[in-house]
Amino acid sequence: xxxxxxxxxxxxxxxxxxxxxxxxxxxxxxxxxxxxxxxxxxxxxxxxxxxxxxxxxxxxxxxxxxxxxxxxxxxxxxxxxxxxxxxxxxxxxxxxxxxxxxxxxxxxxxxxxxxxxxxxxxxxxxxxxxxxxxxxxxxxxxxxxxxxxxxxxxxxxxxxxxxxxxxxxxxxxxxxxxxxxxxxxxxxxxxxxxxxxxxxxxxxxxxxxxxxxxxxxxxxxxxxxxxxxxxxxxxxxxxxxxxxxxxxxxxxxxxxxxxxxxxxxxxxxxxxxxxxxxxxxxxxxxxxxxxxxxxxxxxxxxxxxxxxxxxxxxxxxxxxxxxxxxxxxxxxxxxxxxxxxxxxxxxxxxxxxxxxxxxxxxxxxxxxxxxxxxxxxxxxxxxxxxxxxxxxxxxxxxxxxxxxxxxxxxxxxxxxxxxxxxxxxxxxxxxxxxxxxxxxxxxxxxxxxxxxxxxxxxxxxxxxxxxxxxxxxxxxxxxxxxxxxxxxxxxxxxxxxxxxxxxxxxxxxxxxxxxxxxxxxxxxxxxxxxxxxxxxxxxxxxxxxxxxxxxxxxxxxxxxxxxxxxxxxxxxxxxxxxxxxxxxxxxxxxxxxxxxxxxxxxxxxxxxxxxxxxxxxxxxxxxxxxxxxxxxxxxxxxxxxxxxxxxxxxxxxxxxxxxxxxxxxxxx
Amino acid sequence: xxxxxxxxxxxxxxxxxxxxxxxxxxxxxxxxxxxxxxxxxxxxxxxxxxxxxxxxxxxxxxxxxxxxxxxxxxxxxxxxxxxxxxxxxxxxxxxxxxxxxxxxxxxxxx
Numbered sequence: 189x190x191x192x193x194x195x196x197x198x199x200x201x202x203x204x205x206x207x208x209x210x211x212x213x214x215x216x217x218x219x220x221x222x223x224x225x226x227x228x229x230x231x232x233x234x235x236x237x238x239x240x241x242x243x244x245x246x247x248x249x250x251x252x253x254x255x256x257x258x259x260x261x262x263x264x265x266x267x268x269x270x271x272x273x274x275x276x277x278x279x280x281x282x283x284x285x286x287x288x289x290x291x292x293x294x295x296x297x298x299x300x301x302x303x304x305x306x307x308x309x310x311x312x313x314x315x316x317x318x319x320x321x322x323x324x325x326x327x328x329x330x331x332x333x334x335x336x337x338x339x340x341x342x343x344x345x346x347x348x349x350x351x352x353x354x355x356x357x358x359x360x361x362x363x364x365x366x367x368x369x370x371x372x373x374x375x376x377x378x379x380x381x382x383x384x385x386x387x388x389x390x391x392x393x394x395x396x397x398x399x400x401x402x403x404x405x406x407x408x409x410x411x412x413x414x415x416x417x418x419x420x421x422x423x424x425x426x427x428x429x430x431x432x433x434x435x436x437x438x439x440x441x442x443x444x445x446x447x448x449x450x451x452x453x454x455x456x457x458x459x460x461x462x463x464x465x466x467x468x469x470x471x472x473x474x475x476x477x478x479x480x481x482x483x484x485x486x487x488x489x490x491x492x493x494x495x496x497x498x499x500x501x502x503x504x505x506x507x508x509x510x511x512x513x514x515x516x517x518x519x520x521x522x523x524x525x526x527x528x529x530x531x532x533x534x535x536x537x538x539x540x541x542x543x544x545x546x547x548x549x550x551x552x553x554x555x556x557x558x559x560x561x562x563x564x565x566x567x568x569x570x571x572x573x574x575x576x577x578x579x580x581x582x583x584x585x586x587x588x589x590x591x592x593x594x595x596x597x598x599x600x601x602x603x604x605x606x607x608x609x610x611x612x613x614x615x616x617x618x619x620x621x622x623x624x625x626x627x628x629x630x631x632x633x634x635x636x637x638x639x640x641x642x643x644x645x646x647x648x649x650x651x652x653x654x655x656x657x658x659x660x661x662x663x664x665x666x667x668x669x670x671x672x673x674x675x676x677x678x679x680x681x682x683x684x685x686x687x688x689x690x691x692x693x694x695x696x697x698x699x700x701x702x703x704x705x706x707x708x709x710x711x712x713x714x715x716x717x718x719x720x721x722x723x724x725x726x727x728x729x730x731x732x733x734x735x736x737x738x739x740x741x742x743x744x745x746x747x748x749x750x751x752x753x754x755x756x757x758x759x760x761x762x763x764x765x766x767x768x769x770x771x772x773x774x775x776x777x778x779x780x781x782x783x784x785x786x787x788x789x790x791x792x793x794x795x796x797x798x799x800x801x802x803x804x805x806x807x808x809x810x811x812x813x814x815x816x817x818x819x820x821x822x823x824x825x826x827x828x829x830x831x832x833x834x835x836x837x838x839x840x841x842x843x844x845x846x847x848x849x850x851x852x853x854x855x856x
Numbered sequence: 857x858x859x860x861x862x863x864x865x866x867x868x869x870x871x872x873x874x875x876x877x878x879x880x881x882x883x884x885x886x887x888x889x890x891x892x893x894x895x896x897x898x899x900x901x902x903x904x905x906x907x908x909x910x911x912x913x914x915x916x917x918x919x920x921x922x923x924x925x926x927x928x929x930x931x932x933x934x935x936x937x938x939x940x941x942x943x944x945x946x947x948x949x950x951x952x953x954x955x956x957x958x959x960x961x962x963x964x965x966x
Contacts, residue, residue, distance in 0.1 A: 822962030824889070828880045 380444015
């Protein structure tokens with residue numbers, strides 16, 4: 189049985205290929221496929237087959253642990269030359285290992301469910317074929333990213349998911365806010381992407397200048413190969429400045445994609461896209477790619493201690509930083525977006541502290557319950573057509589499935605056992621706690637993450653109480669809500685199942701194999717780390733989450749609306765939070781002042797120096813030729829006069845100027 | 857046989873060329889233009905014939921005394937053909953435009 193499943197590893201390329209075919213078909217013929225809901229069902233079908241394949245591959249990986257299958261097709265190969273004594277090649281290929289099969293499950297399962305949900309959610313929108321084509325392209329790119337077997341292919345797909353994110357945030361491009369949010373997301377992640385590319389270059393430079401191993405790496409196409417591990421995971425070992433800079437560049441790339449401080453501003457604005465897009469791209473998969481990148485880098489390339497501290501600091505700080513902004517937001521989707529940033533912070537924290545697999549464990553559970561929260565929010569928006577929390581209320585009587593699903597997602601997010609979030613979040617906290625002995629500098633960030641646990645429970649149940657509890661809708665002008673069609677309810681129910689059970693899967697012995705890397709890479713933290721777990725820490729974590737929920741109930745439960753007393757110190761703090769710590773204002777100001785003046789200077793140089801030179805030359809010639817064309821009179825005698833004039837000039841040159849020059853120069 | 861001095865011959869030929877160029881540049885009548893051209897040609901023929909009989913030429917190894925005279929015959933033939941073509945153009949021009957004034961035939965200009 190495991191043999192049959194293992195033979196699938198070579199066919200892993202089919203998983204991204206099916207959505208790619210769906211993208212082509214829908215892109216070309218989607219508008220004619222009205223019966224198939226403009227190609228939506230094709231996308232759903234392709235995603236379903238992909239999901240089945242991915243699950244089979246993951247089962248095969250579970251059945252035969254300690255294996256990896258790397259297949260490459262070399263599409264560019266340079267012979268040996270002075271710079272690359274062993275040659276240089278670029279390859280495209282698939283790597284099936286525990287890590288990628290885990291990610292495959294996440295991407296395909298959430299992708300399939302979100303596409304299915306979209307059939308109901310997007311039914312009334314225009315441009316459906318564009319939507320399904322872009323979503324299929326995104327799935328292709330994301331699956332390609334997690335299956336990449338080399339660093340450069342990884343980067344290509346990394347860029348491709350960024351482009352899809354841009355397209356889909358700007359899906360309602362007639363809305364100026366959506367268009368500008370798309371641009372913002374693209375530009376800010378671009379900062380990270382450029383640094384990421386720079387990081388790749390520096391990594392390569394460091395390894396290549398270290399000796400033949402790095403040059404062999406280039407000749408084999410920058411493969412993520414477990415055989416390379418001793419060298420790639422830092423045989424250089426030392427905390428060299430260049431390696432540190434390379435690691436920081438990779439961190440910047442990850443921070444851009446995963447919306448970590450200080451590149452976090454784009455993710456809340458990305459909520460301008462359809463809610464389904466937020467669920468798939470901006471909660472479950474693409475934003476998690478940054479964490480995946482950090483995990484891959486820590487496994488295959490290695491971070492220096494300085495980098496590790498930087499990653500822990502960014503992750504730990506972001507958990508609390510984003511959670512505080514979620515507390516005051518009044519938009520149902522944006523609260524969940526801040527929550528995503530905060531949860532990604534936990535993952536980054538874990539990877540930075542050296543527990544890559546623990547971070548990916550949280551990525552795995554988070555993908556399901558966060559997609560669930562977004563889809564439940566989408567269901568609310570679908571029912572009443574507003575995102576303003578203070579207009580909602582009392583919806584639990586009308587939207588029973590949605591209310592229950594949101595509550596399950598909220599409990600998972602708040603880290604209440606036995607829901608999925610508890611296991612992974614607790615694992616992160618205990619893992620980081622276990623290294624604070626040797627790394628006391630991690631303490632402040634662990635405390636921030638603990639504080640964020642309380643805020644998480646508070647903000648997500650503030651949303652739940654504002655939306656679902658109470659006895660009436662606050663804004664009476666809203667329509668009577670009704671639950672969406674079955675295509676919307678089924679994903680909610682399935683994801684609810686995952687939000688309950690995804691954390692428990694780890695206790696199935698085979699499933700834990702997905703966290704065992706081949707090649708004896710064991711020092712990266714294998715969840716669950718309950719062997720070393722402090723039971724007090726778990727109790728503290730659950731207690732904080734529960735206290736957050738209780739606080740939310742006291743302030744907002746049963747339709748209560750809490751208002752800060754006038755003029756209290758908290759209202760100025762609230763103002764700072766509502767304004768998102770003025771980061772967006774500051775970035776806009778920097779953009780308007782610094783960047784814009786640089787752009788204006790560049791524009792000036794472009795228009796007047798570059799173009800001016802070109803235009804000047806062009807005008808010079810056109811003026812000269814304007815004068816010159818007048819001698820073309822067409823009169824024979826004039827031409828004869830020119831001939832005679834030319835003849836005279838030749839005579840003058842030969843008989844007068846020539847001898848004069850010869851005398852002056854003194855030549856023979 | 858008295859010999860014409862070189863200076864006189866050159867002066868004569870130059871004078872003819874000057875008359876010819878003056879005619880070409882100032883005449884507007886196509887036929888007069890052709891006649892002016894012929895005068896210039898004759899200056900060239902005259903020079904060829906004169907220098908063919910020049911002692912330096914006769915004794916030079918690279919030069920044959922008949923060369924200049926042969927060229928003169930060729931140029932006369934050339935002039936005859938040229939005039940034939942020129943007159944044909946005059947006729948055509950006269951038929952199309954009703955004039956032989958070259959200043960009016962300006963369709964060569966862009």
